[in-house]
Amino acid sequence: MKHLDDSGFADFDLPVEVLRTLSGLGVREPFPIQAATLPDALEGRDVLGRGRTGSGKTLAFGLPLLTRTAGRRAEPKQPLALVLVPTRELAQQVTQALAPYAEALRLRMATVVGGMSIGRQIAELREGAEVVVATPGRLHDLIERKACRLGRVRTTVLDEADQMCDMGFLPQVVDVLDQVHPDGQRMLFSATLDRDVDQLVSRYLHDPVVHSVDPSAGTVSTMEHHVLVVHGPDRYAVTTEIAARDGRVVLFLDTKHAVDQLTRHLRANGVHAGALHSGKSQPQRTRTLAQFKEGRISALVATNVAARGLHVDDLDLVVNVDPATDPKDYLHRAGRTARAGESGRVVTLVPGGRRREASQVLAEAGIEPTVTKVRSGEAELSRITGAKAPSGTPLDGGPAARPKNTNAPFRGLGTTKDPSRGGGGKSRKSGEARKLAEARKAALVRRNG
Incomplete structure (x- = not known):
């Protein structure tokens, strides 16, 4: 007693x-x-x-x-x-x-x-x-x-x-x-x-x-802040390897559409990922959060709907796949880790052309990050984030996505206009996707005589 x-x-x-x-x-x-x-x-x-x-x-x-x-x-x-x-x-x-x-x-x-x-x-x-x-x-x-x-x-x-x-x-x-x-x-x-x-x-x-008491996420001594400068088209391969790490991670993106696309891609590569945004019904959101807290989902892909209030024990990594454009958003996203005295890391993926913009937001948030150039498959990326190669075994059926180290953006996520950002342009299809489409077309021709 x-x-x-x-x-x-x-x-x-x-x-x-x-x-x-x-x-x-x-x-x-x-x-x-x-x-x-x-x-x-x-x-x-x-x-x-x-x-x-x-x-x-x-x-x-x-x-x-x-x-x-x-x-x-x-x-x-x-x-x-x-x-x-x-x-x-x-x-x-x-x-x-x-x-x-x-x-x-x-x-x-x-x-x-x-x-x-x-x-x-x-x-x-x-x-x-x-x-x-x-x-x-x-x-x-x-x-x-x-x-x-x-x-x-x-x-x-x-x-x-x-x-x-x-x-x-x-x-x-x-x-x-x-x-x-x-x-x-x-x-x-x-x-x-x-x-x-x-x-x-x-x-x-x-x-x-x-x-x-402890007024700013930026002042937490147990929290590390990193900016990872990535080659634009490699950003999604980097994201996949981070999501495939051992242990849980929250990945923040700006739009519901981008969240759904990245979640589908991660699951096609064998990553236990779940999507959280305001377009999901409340029972769906509740179920996804429960699965994440229980460890059945290891990567939570979310819009800012998860940037406040979400508490998960032992969450030691938050990734801004889309950099926060507002200092308060950055601090609240960051606040998902290093909670209640625990340690944690916050990583922001920044294409080379957006370094100045991201640096300004972080400076306004009172953050002095460690800046590192990384590429997918590199040891430095693994050292900072625990990134590793995904299994490549699809979780929901269908073919696995193409190999991780290609420099083309993931299908449906990159654009010809700006491959470092989701949406806004015509999607580039990978060679595998083209072959699959051609095979389907040939089968249809044979079936119709």
């Missing part, structure tokens, strides 16, 4: 049920953001927390929110506490992280996000939920349908407030904050405090206590 007083959390005014759950889950010592914010948050103070994702913010706001809600019972459609987050994935992650503590305190939680059955969410709210974790769009829809009323919400958390503003949710966030109990507690967590976030802070937080 573990002793509750052995835990670093025993110093805080937390219910014994919470301490017991922390101990049972092996959560022994608070992270810096938790140690800094818990006393003030438990007292009901408004809190402004600056901290990158992965610094332990969920328990920093979640434990006080649950503790201060415990013992109260929600009326139908009238939650008592609200956590507002920018993405469905983060909403589900927050719910999963807080569920054991909510259960210990006999609090009911509801997750309110788009892409899932709104009827089921309406039913959950009608039955009564003390704590709601929501994305702004779906919460707005439920309020419009009179399925949710916020007047009894006494504790409101805005997590990743800067991203909610970046995604255009500021009007919905303001609408929510205008409806919650005016004398309630507000906690706002954000990696940056730019103009829109500052507007929320000055308007809705009353005499907030400010805690800034």
Whole structure:
């Protein structure tokens, strides 16, 4: 039996049920953001927390929110506490992280996000939920349908407030904050405090206590940043070898189309890859994330939908196949690795002609990367990323893609206009693809006499 007083959390005014759950889950010592914010948050103070994702913010706001809600019972459609987050994935992650503590305190939680059955969410709210974790769009829809009323919400958390503003949710966030109990507690967590976030802070937080812990992904001492300068057409061969490494990797691209194409290519080469973007249904996205966390998928190919909130244990490599064009995007992509004190590497693939552009973005993000010229099949690429030759055995049937070391761009990914970028031009077919097309044509001619 573990002793509750052995835990670093025993110093805080937390219910014994919470301490017991922390101990049972092996959560022994608070992270810096938790140690800094818990006393003030438990007292009901408004809190402004600056901290990158992965610094332990969920328990920093979640434990006080649950503790201060415990013992109260929600009326139908009238939650008592609200956590507002920018993405469905983060909403589900927050719910999963807080569920054991909510259960210990006999609090009911509801997750309110788009892409899932709104009827089921309406039913959950009608039955009564003390704590709601929501994305702004779906919460707005439920309020419009009179399925949710916020007047009894006494504790409101805005997590990743800067991203909610970046995604255009500021009007919905303001609408929510205008409806919650005016004398309630507000906690706002954000990696940056730019103009829109500052507007929320000055308007809705009353005499907030400010805690800034580990504010930038770029300052993490356990994170290495690399720029790999690649010959344009070789970029996709380099990407495939990195994706075939031992261990998990997240690969970021700019568009849904490029994500799907690269995922198909990787799977055709024997890499256990999965695609994540906003064009996938929520059940698909949930299933892909679960497979990645369980290790059944080793390469997660994603748009920026995965750049915030995604937490995977032991993820030590993030690759920007398409370089980030905004410093904040870079830092949030980078924040998927080196989480909770672990080490990690962030690699950006840059064609020679785009070095200046990429360098400017990294400089604005406060990053001084190590710059290395690489080619597919080279030892230096393997040293930095763990890259290795893929098996070449297709996972989904059909022929394998052509050998890895060719200098032509992968079928469907490169263009005649600019082979270093996906889309925008006529696709070059490999010799193998042409032979396959000719064979099919000859077979059709023979069959038709």
